[in-house]
Amino acid sequence: MNTESKNHAVPCDGECHNYGQLSENPLTMTRRFFLGKAAKGLGGVALASLLNDNLLAASNTAGNGLPGLPHFAPKAKRVIYLFQSGGPSQLELFDYKPTLKKLHGQEVPASIFNGQRLTGMTAGQSSFPVARSVYDFEQVGKNGLWMNTELMPHLAKVADDLCIIKSMHTEAINHDPAITFFQSGFQIAGRPSIGAWLSYGLGSVNENLPAFVAMTSNGTGGGGQPLYDRLWGSGFLPSKHQGVKFAGGKEPVLYLNNPDGMSSEVRRKTLDHIAAMNQMKFDDYGDPEIETRIAQYEMAFRMQTSVPELTDVATEPESTFDLYGEDAKKPGSYANNCLLARRLAERGVRFIQLFHRGWDAHNNLPRVESRQSNDTDQATAGLIQDLKQRGMLDDTLIVWGGEFGRTVYCQGELSPEAYGRDHHPRCFSIFMAGGGMKPGISYGETDEFSYNITENPVSVHDLHATILHQLGVNHKKLTYKFQGRHYRLTDVHGKVVKPILA
Amino acid sequence: MSGKVDFSREILPIISDNCFKCHGPDANTRETDMRLDTREGVFGDLGGGYFPIVPGKPDESEIIWHISTDDEDDLMPPIESELSLSSEEKSLFRQWIEEGAEWKGHWSFEPVIRPELPEVTYQNWPRNGIDHFVISKLTEQGFSPSPEADKTTLIRRVTLDLTGLPPTPAEVDAFLADNAPGAYERLVDRLLASPRYGEAMALPWLDAARYADTDGYQNDGPRDMWRWRDWVINAYNQNMPFDQFTIEQLAGDLLPDPTMDQIIATGFNRNHRYNSESGLVPEEFLLENAVDRVDTTSTVWMGVTMGCARCHDHKYDPFSTKEYYQLISYFNSITESGRAVKFANSEPWITTPTDKQLELLLKKDERIASSQVSLHSKQSEIKAAQKEWEKSEAKNTTERSFLDEGLVRYYSFDGNDSGVNVMQGNPWLSSGMFGTAATLDGDSHFVVDCDPILVTEYRWSISFWMKPDSVEDSVIMSRQEISTTRPGITVELKDGHLQFYVMTRWIAGVGAVETHEKLVPGEWRHVTLTNDGSYRAKGMKIFLDGQEAQSRVLHNTNSNKDVSAKGAKFRVGGGVVGNNYQGQVDELRIYDRTLWDDEIAQLAVPARIQEIAEAKQKYRSTAASAKLQAYYLNNDASEEDQALANSLFDARLKRLKFHDSLPKTMVMEELGMPRETHVRRRGVYHDRGEQVERKLPKILSLSNDSFSQDRLGLARWLVSGKHPLTGRVTVNRYWLKYFGRGLVKTAEDFGIQGDRPSHPELLDWLADEFVRLRWDIKAMQKLIVTSATYRQSSRISPTMLEKDPENVLYTHGPRQRLSAHISRDQALAMSGLLVEEIGGPSVSPYQPDRYWEDLSNMKYDQSDGDDLYRRSLYTIWKRTLPPPSMAVMDAADRESCMVSSTRTNTPLQALTLLNEKAFVESARNFGQRILLEGGSSIRDRVVFAFRTVAGRSPKKTEQSLLEAAYRDYRGFYAEDAESARKLIGVGESKLNENLNPKELAAATTFANMLFNLDEVVTKE
Secondary structure, eight states: OOGGGGGOOOOOOSSTTSTTOOSSSGGGOOHHHHHHHHHHOOTTTTOHHHHOOSOOOOSOTTOOSOTTOSSSOOSOSEEEEEEETTOOOHHHHTOOOTTHHHHTTSBOOHHHHTTOOOOTTTTTOSOOBBOOOSOOOEEETTTTEEEOTTTOHHHHHTGGGEEEEEEEEOSOOSHHHHHHHHHHSSSSTTSOOHHHHHHHHHOOSSTTSOSEEEEEEOOTTOOOOOOOGGGGOOTTSOGGGSOEEOOSSSOSSTTOSOOTTOOHHHHHHHHHHHHHHHHHHHHHHOOHHHHHHHHHHHHHHHHHHHHHHHHOGGGSOHHHHHHHOGGGGSTTSHHHHHHHHHHHHHTTOSEEEEEEOOOOOSSSHHHHHHHHHHHHHHHHHHHHHHHHHTTOGGGEEEEEEOSOEEEEEEESOOOSSOOEEEEEOSOEEEEEEETTBOTTEEEOEEOTTSOSEEEOOEEHHHHHHHHHHHTTOOTTTOEEEETTEEEETTTTOOOOOGGGBO | OOSOOOIIIIIHHHHHHHTHHHHSSOGGGOOSSOOSSSHHHHHSOOBTTBBSOOTTOGGGBHHHHHHHOOOTTTOSSOGGGTOOOOHHHHHHHHHHHHTTOOOOOOGGGSOOOOOOOOOOSOTTSOSSHHHHHHHHHHHHTTOOOOOBOOHHHHHHHHHHHHHSSOOOHHHHHHHHHOOSTTHHHHHHHHHHHSHHHHHHHHHHHHHHTTOOSBOOSTTOOBOOOHHHHHHHHHHHHTTOOHHHHHHHHHHGGGSSSOOHHHHHHGGGGGOSOOOOOTTOOHHHHHHHHHHHHHHHHIIIIIOOOGGGGGTSSOSSSSOOHHHHHHHHHHHSOBSOOSSOOSSSOOSSEEEOOOHHHHHHHHHHHHHHHHHHHHHHHTHHHHHHHHHHHHHHTGGGOOGGGTTOTTEEEEEOOSSOOSSEEEEESOOEEEEOSSSEEEEEESSOEEEEOOOTTOSTTSEEEEEEEEEESOOSSEEEEEEEOSSSSOOEEEEEEETTEEEEEEEEETTTEEEEEEEEEEOOTTOOEEEEEEEESSSOGGGEEEEETTEEOOEEEEEEOOOSOOOSGGGOOEEESOOSSSOBOEEEEEEEEEESSOOOHHHHHHHTOSSOHHHHHHSOGGGSOHHHHHHHHHHHHHHTSOHHHHHHHHHHHHHHHHHHHHHHHSOEEEOOOBOSSOOOEEEEGGGOTTOEEEEEOOOOOGGGOOTTOOOOSSHHHHHHHHTSSOOTTHHHHHHHHHHHHHHSSOSSSOTTOOSTTSOOOSSHHHHHHHHHHHHHTTTOHHHHHHHHHTSHHHHBOOOOOHHHHHHOTTOTTOSSOOOEEOOHHHHHHHHHHHHTOOOOOOOOSOBOOOOOTTTTTTTSSOOOOOOOGGGGGSOGGGBOOOTTSOOHHHHTTTOOOSSSOOOOOOOOOOHHHHHHHHHOHHHHHHHHHHHHHHHHHSOSSHHHHHHHHHHHHHSSOOOHHHHHHHHHHHHHHHHHHHTOHHHHHHHTTOSSSOOOTTSOHHHHHHHHHHHHHHTTSTTTTEEO
């Protein structure tokens, strides 16, 4: 490995050797730089910024975002979005409704339904009995926030850092449209995901890593709602903005590893030969695309070293695992992904999104929620604490939440211990932390059935507008022209939720 | 300022971008009466002598004042719109008005008028009409054309373009050797005649048609649409004219006496995503389906973004919301339920045997016929023997042994059944149809043992006698779980009608049918219920007294497999909800197959075998005689005669099973009565506005022609030859296929907000030529690839790059990275692994471990053998998780219609080409070819290998570099036998054990390197 290069970052000369770069401005490529290195063996060059754990400046030093962005000084430099797929129950986690104990088993009053549509699963139900939560809540933190401390003992300890929104609502009542809506601002497939928008608008901080990384994990209860490529897709934006899927384990990025029997040394040789042949081709044909290709092959080689280093958590001290839990050692677990999220954040990845499956509790809800909480509680809290200790929480925006909430009425069999809840779009809870959000608060209120919002509703578009705002982006101004229309993440809606900003 | 301002190129885009939101086609957001999208609006009196625009007089034009004023209240566009005009735009505006404010409609909505070929200075250069237009523009900008590409480059370019595969060295040699005039045209003809041509043409069409092998929502379950894909490939190979290609895909089902192929073609508009999620509201997805059809059809044939008018009048193009729903009404009257079947095709679908399968099916029909003949020819012999038997042995018969093929449960309720238990109340046995019968008092029921077969996805039948004491609403029998979703089956009386339910989940998964007839108390009726495992209510039938009863469908949403209800109790006399039955049930039979009509008629004979045998022949009904003979032949006839009867039964069953296994394809099928269509306010499914009728958009309606008000009329309108968009949009996509960019860059949007054509006359000439050539698709491909424009070298000079970086002028030939599909196919072809079999079901080549399993609820069942090496066109496309190696190479995701492709250049692509299993295995097999076919010296091997991958011989410098590389790899593996063995172990194809592993590893590495050269992954 070329140690000289340690303090010698790749010269910043425009767009061309950034991650996933389209060859839009190929003329700015530093061909000679790469070829000069190729001749000497490029192996360790430009690992600097990856191996170096220092935080990188969050400005667009790489110059690959849109001109004029950020629109104003950002509060957050990056986002870690912990998506809880399937729809966690607000009634069991954050939205405390003690009066339901008395109403358990009674019909939900018609005045509460108010003629709203139910899903096709429960629309035919002949009875809609109230199911109270089996859990007791406690007041935690300086401001006495109500939380389920039995399911979330660790998160309860960081309550003073949380900004809980109890008045989220969405338009979709089924998983696919609902999660697609949360990810792209539209229920039908085809629009860019939020991370892709940010990659497009703000570009990448670390020129050796994508601006947008996605990671997935499965609940220990198994199954869960499927996830789709489009959730981290780029829609109509150029495909370089799509989220790159990372995973712990042997091959953190697809096709990263050389074939069995091909050493890094042999690979290096083949790349040198490819580069030399391509250079001759360029000299003959003059197509700037060839230069870009030479650069991208070098980038690929660098990723082969840097990415496994990034995803290998073996070098973390034991104290890390005290924070995140032992699970964090297991590749593919939610806890491991949380730890990787911190390592990616350290290296300047702009938008890191985790998806944890398994929250869809139509039956036996208490069992589902306790398994899911067990999977996620400690690691989520650990991540918040870890970032705080490292001084990164202030400029890292954390978002935790699912695609909808769950109904107060029971689906399936109602017994003292067992009950299920159907999808509920009209109100549910999420939380945010760090990144310029007010810490230790709860925002918005719901009625005594947690069925309708009574105060301060927050729509999905509002959430998107707020996330963008924290990153210094005016959601109305981040647009892309497609099929003759200027599209934006928030469509024609959305307002920044100012009261929850610090 | 130089030259006259061009309205459509320079002014209309400014107005459209900045003014149309409030002063455009959308009536709802028009802020004032001022309208700037029509001639009347622009030049009309605003009242009080104010005019938006006064030709020749900018200072009297209101618009000029509004765009120039300093008054923030009057400034247009308003400050809060965050739009503004540049000073250049303002002066253009002023100049245009000074010059007389010429106003035209949007170019693409105007008729195509064939332009004259321009005079050119390079008179020898043009090879066909295309070149006249290109060169005239080229020289106008001070360029001269590039020289023609050399022959090896040209054959590789055109072979990749027309077949999606590279030429073999032998094909290159043959072309090089052909020095006679017309060699290139002959080459093109050969390629157009190749079956690979149809596959190559099909690929962009599949992207446009959002073809996939799964439904695309939530569980993203499988569907079968490959017969439609085969149809497309065949249509291209047979050079079906584009008008027919259009009519059959949009409306083949509405043609007179359509063939199976014409109906298969309509799968085009069933390829869209379709939601099966239990919680959905079918009404919503009936709308979404129609929306996708309208949007896709509009994009593909007209290049207009009709979808914008779903929620409000189009902001830019002259399409109102009403017109949008008028188009919806052409596409929403399909016999579909609004909820997709989770793991199979959704209605409407048809069984679509291939030619081969059809032959086999006919053979099976013949076998049935010949078995019938054999049986029939022995009829008198059999009858004679049967007569003897009737006298002696018929008295020993039992009903249990009658029709017992597939009879899994039989309850006679004669007091000797096993597996019958009292569950509730005091049901008893009393004199019934045969012997005693189960007798239920409305407060009781039996539970009988039952096998787990009564579920949606299987074939089965239930038959019984019943005599109701009351026909009040009640449950006669059921096998259903106790839960809110109540999966299972029930047979009920409702208002006297007999109802039959098969459910997976109430109410999201229910098939239910009901007899027209009302039963009356006190009468014995024979009931048979059959289910054909097709998830359709129309696959559920009720027979009364041996005849299929007239019935109607109550629910048709049974879309799921039934996994939960298999263990529920079978109740006779009641169910888990509702009242119990009052009356009798007798002779309950449960079959694991659907009974045939003749068998059902026999079951309904109100006499036992022995009773029939005892009756004189002349008193026996036909059905009774049939029942008696069926019994005899099945149980007591001579071995030979029993074998005859068995073989007939076998032949029928085999035919049925074969028929069940035949491919099915979703198609368009019109409802008897069109659905009422309403404008949906804000595009929301349940917010109904004005009712609308089928009608074509006003701006595009062609005068003097009347088209039928159905999809067929719509299709004929599109390909009438007079539609301003169809030809332009289609030739633009062909152009895009060869040059990487359309003459209109926004291939999906020819509307006002889309890009203007780079060569408007060329586009119109091609569009006109297409119609003149009677929509001959191959002729259009040939026209393009034989043009001098296409045949130019793709070398790029610094001047070109500086002045025309996007090659808009065609200063040089096309040079573009190969698509995802072609990249893999090329590697397979060069390695010798490619299996060139045309058509058939999708295959499942290598994919990263657990790629589906980790994210979805489906298992990836990797193919083996030949199916690992089929063309990528046949690779299974799971819409929510497309093959990752293709997704990374910019393959369209198939979630919705995609007509233009991007080609990015990223490190993830490099990693894929370097390391993905199929590419490495191809390298290994190509390495093997290098050793076996490339001669023995490194020098020869390098030449062989390079010629195969690049089509040309290496230059001297390349040769020495490549030889050095080869030696390097040899050196590495000479000392590392273990690594060599590992590398040549990649992939499932057989290893040639005769080859030295170290040599093969070196050659594999060499091949892997070659596969990644820019020239190899690029069409040059």
